[in-house]
Amino acid sequence: MTRKTWRNTILVLLLALIGAAAWGWRDFSRFGNAPLHVAAQGESIDIARGSSFKEIVRQLRDQGLSSASPLYWRLLAVQMRVAGKLHAGEYATPVGLTPRQLLANMAAGRVMQRNFTIVDGWTFHEVLVALGKAEKLQHATAGLDDAAIMQKIGAPGEQPEGRFLPETYAYVKGDSDLDILKRAHAAMAKTLDALWPGRDKDLPLATPYDALILASIVEKETGRADERAKIAGVFVRRLEDHMLLQTDPTVIYGMGDSYQGKIHKVDLTTDTPYNTYTRPGLPPTPIALPGKPAIMAALHPAAGTALYFVARGDGSHAFADTLAEQNRNVACYQLKRCSQ
Incomplete structure (x- = not known):
């Protein structure tokens, strides 16, 4: 092979390497910013405590979220400086989520949150029933009576009815129903402490x-x-x-x-x-x-001056000062015998 041919061969190889590197970089960049393969809204990935980076990538592939090379995931983690810093937990994978965003969430520990709402007017029993149906929530109250539950949340001797503030409480996988009850109990106590002095x-x-x-x-x-x-x-x-x-x-x-x-x-x-x-x-x-x-x-x-009221049947009430007036309202709205 002549020197000229050798130079041409080397040049071709260099151009091929440069082209391959450019293609690889473009493909890697596309990977980091391309949406994961999320089949439906509401999906998540649950990373077990102690999982290695290799196991995390394998789980992503097993769930069908990514078919990319594990090397790409490793390079992206190194580029983002999060390799070895990913936290265990459940992470939301909404439609449109990219590998870069997912790794950022894992590195920051932005685990998936769910909401549990205590509805105004529920009884304590209704709260327990609803908690028992809440997904990804540990049911630590199962088998406990009211007294034991109050003991567990740090309110021994209290009757539970009325003691929990109706509100929406966020929780993550691993939390228990006792955690929510403890927060709702503290919220009600705080509310009463704040409002009572201004009565x-x-x-x-x-x-x-x-x-x-x-x-x-x-x-x-x-x-x-x-x-x-x-x-x-x-x-x-x-x-x-x-x-x-x-x-x-x-x-x-x-x-x-x-x-x-x-x-x-x-x-x-x-x-x-x-x-x-x-x-x-x-x-x-x-x-x-x-x-x-x-x-x-x-x-x-x-x-x-009203001392009485009766439901009208439309969600509102008729108020009365005297028993005679109340009886007329009852006859009208309850017995449908309204006087003209």
């Missing part, structure tokens, strides 16, 4: 717990924002006048599992600790979990 003067409520009980009744009586303070005002005036509260939701709560969706006259005369037709004052505990608006209504009831 209206001369309320017939001796403690923040009394306010919580009243708020739970208001919560169950109405879902209308414009009526909460009015209904709280009726109950406050009845307490001040030493009248029976006579509120059906407390009776229903006291009936427990025997309540089948309809309340009868005999239920109103059957005594339980929660029957406000047979017992004076507030019931012994809240009857549900009141939201902040209901608590505000209990602490700041609307002024007025």
Whole structure:
């Protein structure tokens, strides 16, 4: 081979290498910024504690998220300076997520969060049922009674009803239902501590717990924002006048599992600790979990003279100052015998 031929061969090889390197760099750059193969929204990848980088890449390939060479993943991690810094946990893989974004999330420990919402007016039992259905949440309350649950969250001796603030709580895989309950309990305590000092003067409520009980009744009586303070005002005036509260939701709560969706006259005369037709004052505990608006209504009831109210059937209530007026409202809205 002549010197000229040798030079030409070397030149061709160099050009080929340069071309291959350029192609490889373009392909690598495309890989880092091209979306992963996400089949559907809501997918995730769960990286076990102690997984090596090689195992993480294998898992990505096994789940069909990437078919790229493991070398590309290694080079990208080195380029981003995150090799050896990836955290275990569950990571969201939304449609459009790129390898670069996924590695950044893993390096920062931005694990996937889910939300659990405690609904205003739920009972504690309803919260436990909903927690039992929450995905990726450890169910540590299974088999525990109410007293044991309260002991576990650091509130021994407390009755659980009403003690948890209705709100949306974020959690990650590995959290337990006890974690959420502990946070909701602390949130309710913080809310009461903040709102109680600013309450209206001369309320017939001796403690923040009394306010919580009243708020739970208001919560169950109405879902209308414009009526909460009015209904709280009726109950406050009845307490001040030493009248029976006579509120059906407390009776229903006291009936427990025997309540089948309809309340009868005999239920109103059957005594339980929660029957406000047979017992004076507030019931012994809240009857549900009141939201902040209901608590505000209990602490700041609307002024007025009404001592009675009845449901109109459309979500609103008719208020009355006297029993005679209340009876007319009952005849109209409950018995459909409205006088002209």
